[in-house]
Amino acid sequence: ESAVHRTDAVIIGAGPVGLFTVFQLGMSRIRSHVVDVLDAPGGQLTALYPEKPIYDIPAYPKVLAGDLVDHLMTQAAPFDPTFHLGQRVEGLERTADDTAWRLTTSAGVVLEAPAVIIAAGGGAFGPNRPPLPGIEAYEGSSVFYMVAKRAAFRDRRVVIAGGGDSAVDWAISLAEVAADVKVVHRRAKFRAAPDSVAQLHAMADSGRIELVVPYQLHGLEGEGGELSAVIVADLDGATRRLEADRLLPFFGLATNLGPLAEWNLTLDHQRIVVDPATCQTTLPGVFAVGDVASYPGKLKLILTGFAEASMAAHAAYAVVHPGQALHFEHSTTTGVPALA
Numbered sequence: 223e224s225a226v227h228r229t230d231a232v233i234i235g236a237g238p239v240g241l242f243t244v245f246q247l248g249m250s251r252i253r254s255h256v257v258d259v260l261d262a263p264g265g266q267l268t269a270l271y272p273e274k275p276i277y278d279i280p281a282y283p284k285v286l287a288g289d290l291v292d293h294l295m296t297q298a299a300p301f302d303p304t305f306h307l308g309q310r311v312e313g314l315e316r317t318a319d320d321t322a323w324r325l326t327t328s329a330g331v332v333l334e335a336p337a338v339i340i341a342a343g344g345g346a347f348g349p350n351r352p353p354l355p356g357i358e359a360y361e362g363s364s365v366f367y368m369v370a371k372r373a374a375f376r377d378r379r380v381v382i383a384g385g386g387d388s389a390v391d392w393a394i395s396l397a398e399v400a401a402d403v404k405v406v407h408r409r410a411k412f413r414a415a416p417d418s419v420a421q422l423h424a425m426a427d428s429g430r431i432e433l434v435v436p437y438q439l440h441g442l443e444g445e446g447g448e449l450s451a452v453i454v455a456d457l458d459g460a461t462r463r464l465e466a467d468r469l470l471p472f473f474g475l476a477t478n479l480g481p482l483a484e485w486n487l488t489l490d491h492q493r494i495v496v497d498p499a500t501c502q503t504t505l506p507g508v509f510a511v512g513d514v515a516s517y518p519g520k521l522k523l524i525l526t527g528f529a530e531a532s533m534a535a536h537a538a539y540a541v542v543h544p545g546q547a548l549h550f551e552h553s554t555t556t557g558v559p560a561l562a
């Protein structure tokens with residue numbers, strides 16, 4: 223995917239608040255494109271707690287986070303948003319003719335729009351990278367932070383690092399295709415679903431998986447991005463060399479405001495300062511909503527983010543359709559308006 227897209231508004235972040243912003247913008251006849259670094263919409267709800275019930279969404283006494291995301295996608299669908307997933311927004315600048323904002327993503331996509339709504343939560347989700355010197359040289363060729371295709375690990379000697387659900391589940395799954403699987407964890411005890419842990423131990427007992435515990439990652443050996451061994455150390459610092467051509471570190475996801483911090487926005491403790499009446503940032507036409515937005519009394523809840531999405535959409539109308547009056551309509555009397 224590589225192209226210049228022109229649209230009315232770009233939403234940074236497909237979390238719950240970004241998704242509801244698509245709906246609210248659509249109600250104001252504003253088309254949108256949505257970018258998220260994750261491969262699926264839903265933000266924290268998808269990445270951190272898809273199966274947790276939420277009790278404080280108005281009119282839903284109880285809703286699973288994953289189901290709420292599905293409902294938000296359904297609600298946004300009539301406005302036909304374009305999603306650019308699996309890529310991070312890196313740059314924000316004015317277009318040469320100063321009529322719009324120009325955003326660039328890590329996948330080389332360029333988006334131009336008069337309005338930008340930042341719904342970036344705590345920042346872009348990314349893997350926690352183990353502090354191994356030179357690891358960058360192996361990323362994407364021998365070191366991976368997720369499994370996109372199991373077949374890519376066929377007949378490989380795989381080292382998995384970590385003790386949570388991802389480490390345990392992928393060890394079990396990859397043991398079916400890999401030449402061998404070793405799991406490095408700094409404790410003997412794994413913190414994952416009990417059934418999965420039991421299966422891991424059963425496979426270790428039968429020799430399908432080797433548990434390398436309690437050990438930590440210590441170093442990498444290889445050349446030209448091709449790994450030949452992973453060095454691990456025990457708690458006393460004694461090292462062991464594990465022959466391997468693939469390493470999968472599963473140390474969880476961290477968020478990082480990343481490029482947003484470079485955009486001349488006014489920040490307060492890693493949040494973007496907005497005018498609470500409009501959610502506009504200190505850059506004209508750039509709004510911030512949801513967890514990333516900061517103003518006195520801010521509550522970091524989905525509910526507040528939804529209300530902020532509505533305020534930002536209202537204020538963005540004047541930016542996208544200058545000089546035209548917004549005839550504020552209730553969705554109940556009009557249904558969902560068609561975009562011209």
Ligand code: FAD
Binds near residue numbers: 480
């Ligand atoms: P997020 O959900 O954080 O989504 C932001 C998205 O933006 C992310 O997907 C991120 O990858 C993306 N992004 C950021 N920067 C970039 C970039 N540069 N380029 C591309 N993409 C980017 N709230 C409640 O109201 N009720 C609850 O019961 C509740 N329970 C919770 C339980 C847990 C365990 C946690 C962790 C939080 C809970 N919360 C709850 C808080 C709630 O999840 C957040 O308030 C909500 O997710 C904020 O939504 P958001 O859309 O603003 O941001």
